[in-house]
């Protein structure tokens with residue numbers, strides 16, 4: 673008999689329904705050494721995460737192509753458990769198209785990850801990214817912070833076929849810009865990867881936006897899976913909503 677989902681948290685039982693981590697990484701953050709990839713996967717097994725989408729931290733701070741190769745290597749090592757985002761950056765506009773083409777020759781890449789780095793998402797510099805995502809039918813995980821979602825109005829409307837996952841939705845306690853954008857654009861999704869929200873943020877998102885536009889992620893290995901899963905298991909929302917957030921919506925989006 674399956675338990676009420678809150679009891680998985682209370683008893684420490686491994687989740688035994690589809691759970692999809694749409695926002696994770698591989699590698700080290702600057703001088704902080706991450707747990708090994710084996711530990712990362714062992715923790716997935718412990719909590720009950722079936723699939724993890726990773727990008728490489730190396731691609732944020734260092735060499736984009738080398739980072740994408742690291743993400744691919746992790747996915748190849750754990751087939752069916754880890755899949756990769758191809759990361760591109762506005763810092764290297766000349767690499768955007770060629771790097772996406774290069775990544776997607778390998779079938780472990782299932783999405784694109786983008787960072788703003790001072791350039792708004794409606795800057796034409798990013799247009800090749802949205803075109804590529806549309807043509808390949810893959811979601812884009814777009815880093816956002818503190819409610820800065822300016823730019824999505826234009827691109828979400830111009831590319832209705834693309835699923836835009838707004839990373840760290842609610843960060844900086846800025847909930848409303850994410851809610852408003854999600855209400856205006858059905859292809860704008862709230863990625864809950866974040867650790868400092870008020871009590872009831874998830875409840876508010878469910879009430880205002882609905883779980884069809886919410887995905888869950890962990891930022892592993894920088895943060896902890898158990899902490900990120902706990903906030904959903906203990907939220908004051910129906911079990912059906914918890915299942916959608918923890919995996920149902922993402923499995924549909926990524927077609928995995």
Ligand SMILES: [Zn+2]
Nearest residue numbers: 695696697891
């Ligand atoms: Zn992240």
